[in-house]
Amino acid sequence: MTALVVVMAMTGCSAQANASAEAAGGITSAPGENCTGGFESIWNSTPVDGNVSELPQETVTVVSETGRIFDAMRRTSNGTAEAVAPESVDYKVNVDPSWPKNHAVMIETATGKVLETMEIPADSPVC
Incomplete structure (x- = not known):
């Protein structure tokens, strides 16, 4: 299955997201910057x-x-994909040292299977 990856840039990242990213040692940007x-x-x-x-x-x-979760999705009862708050997902991430640095890793929560890895653009930090 071929997937086209589209980066969804968002503005105005919350201070809370940035604070948790900094505490987790993740990639972040200052509030209000594109991320x-x-x-x-x-x-x-x-x-x-x-x-x-x-x-x-x-x-x-x-x-x-x-392993900081910065994006999450759940399907509704009719199958539509719906973005949900990362903190609403009950999933423990086990970081794999073989994962490439500076990448986003998409995981299916039911199985723990890595579905895709995507390079994080250097000019677009993660919120």
Whole structure:
């Protein structure tokens, strides 16, 4: 399955997100600066044809070095992908030392399977 990754730049990252990122040693930006709030791929989006039978019900995207969750998705009862607050997901990340540095790692929470790794653009820090 080929996935087109689209960076969704967001502005106005919250001070709380930045404080937790700094505490976790993650990549961050100052409040109000442009930063990446997440990555979109086949795994955390809703296909045009509506067929989600092979897609995960919930994913988290984490910073590879720290395991800090900065993006999360859950499917609604009709299969639509819906962004949710990272802190609302009950998932413990186990950082794998083989994960590439400066990457976002998307994980299916039900299985712990790594679905995709995406390089974090140097000019767009993670919120």
